[in-house]
Amino acid sequence: MKKYLILALLSGSLYANAQTKNVGFIPYKDGNKIDVLIAGSHFSSFLYSNQLEKPILYPLNTASGLTVTRGFPLNTRDQERTDHPHHVGLWLNYESINGFDFWNNSYNIPAEKKGKYGWIRSVEVLQTKDGAKEGKLVYTANWERQDQHVLLKERTTLIFSGTEHTRTVDRITTLTAVKDTVYFKDVKDGMLGLRVTKELELPSNQVAEFSDSQGNRTKVSAATNGANGDYLTSAGKKGNDAWGTRADWCLLSGVKDGQEISVAIIDHPKNPGYPTYWHARDYGLFAANPLGQEVFSKGKERLNLRLLPGSSVTFRYRILLTSSEKPSVASLQKQALEFSKTK
Numbered sequence: 001m002k003k004y005l006i007l008a009l010l011s012g013s014l015y016a017n018a019q020t021k022n023v024g025f026i027p028y029k030d031g032n033k034i035d036v037l038i039a040g041s042h043f044s045s046f047l048y049s050n051q052l053e054k055p056i057l058y059p060l061n062t063a064s065g066l067t068v069t070r071g072f073p074l075n076t077r078d079q080e081r082t083d084h085p086h087h088v089g090l091w092l093n094y095e096s097i098n099g100f101d102f103w104n105n106s107y108n109i110p111a112e113k114k115g116k117y118g119w120i121r122s123v124e125v126l127q128t129k130d131g132a133k134e135g136k137l138v139y140t141a142n143w144e145r146q147d148q149h150v151l152l153k154e155r156t157t158l159i160f161s162g163t164e165h166t167r168t169v170d171r172i173t174t175l176t177a178v179k180d181t182v183y184f185k186d187v188k189d190g191m192l193g194l195r196v197t198k199e200l201e202l203p204s205n206q207v208a209e210f211s212d213s214q215g216n217r218t219k220v221s222a223a224t225n226g227a228n229g230d231y232l233t234s235a236g237k238k239g240n241d242a243w244g245t246r247a248d249w250c251l252l253s254g255v256k257d258g259q260e261i262s263v264a265i266i267d268h269p270k271n272p273g274y275p276t277y278w279h280a281r282d283y284g285l286f287a288a289n290p291l292g293q294e295v296f297s298k299g300k301e302r303l304n305l306r307l308l309p310g311s312s313v314t315f316r317y318r319i320l321l322t323s324s325e326k327p328s329v330a331s332l333q334k335q336a337l338e339f340s341k342t343k
Contacts, residue, residue: 032048104117118144137157141154152175200253204283233251235248
């Protein structure tokens with residue numbers, strides 16, 4: 001930290017330290033926030049306050065400095081949607097774990113209904129490691145009921161890297177059942193989620209209505225905010241046809257401020273339910289859900305993952321941001337092959 005502060009004073013910039021290392025971290029003195037720097041620029045922040053219902057990466061910025069994540073609910077921007085307040089940044093959780101809804105929990109849930117929702121808290125950062133080629137952040141957390149009974153212990157490693165036109169996060173999360181047998185019911189909402197900037201939404205003239213597992217309803221208006229995004233999966237599905245289909249990877253691309261930007265999520269062959277189903281919505285929710293097989297297959301498949309006390313499951317994902325140009329199918333296939341070698 002002394003090195004960071006000296007460099008910051010010399011340059012007049014808090015982020016000057018990353019000139020000496022490609023990836024670095026700046027923890028905040030009051031805790032609960034760590035900035036991630038790549039090539040001298042702010043890529044993202046790891047937010048893990050117990051005031052949030054889950055730890056998140058927020059925002060996510062391209063190498064050129066454009067933000068790909070929605071601002072709401074932490075920082076509302078003009079013409080952005082303000083639906084689904086639980087969609088914030090990049091996160092990992094699930095809709096139904098022993099009947100508790102971790103996915104839809106937010107500040108917007110009435111106090112009398114909170115008991116039906118779970119949250120991820122008691123985050124402890126175990127390691128932040130700068131690097132010339134990559135940086136690593138490791139943390140643990142508890143998946144708890146509202147009465148603080150712990151269902152799952154989480155250990156997550158986040159590996160950050162970047163090039164002139166890319167930013168990459170590899171996320172490896174291991175969940176371990178504690179005292180209870182833990183049951184992940186096949187449902188729609190899960191598991192790795194990202195809510196994107198308005199430009200990456202798909203153009204739409206539809207008003208949609210959604211309800212969570214407890215019956216709370218949310219309306220999403222038609223897109224009149226400059227949306228120009230489009231999905232493409234490794235299986236060749238495009239646009240809204242990507243939703244509810246399996247693929248090794250899914251790309252969401254569009255133009256923001258006159259520049260091509262994109263975000264891709266890449267699945268891993270060792271993940272349960274590989275290749276994952278894509279919960280990829282036109283209004284800006286971009287998620288990989290390998291556990292919702294009964295829903296997406298319309299009852300033809302079932303997974304209903306169970307963990308006995310002491311047993312674990314690991315989920316691995318690569319999130320790739322690009323700017324200036326849209327990645328080719330060949331380059332994404334290469335990324336997927338490279339990532340598949342990750343243990």
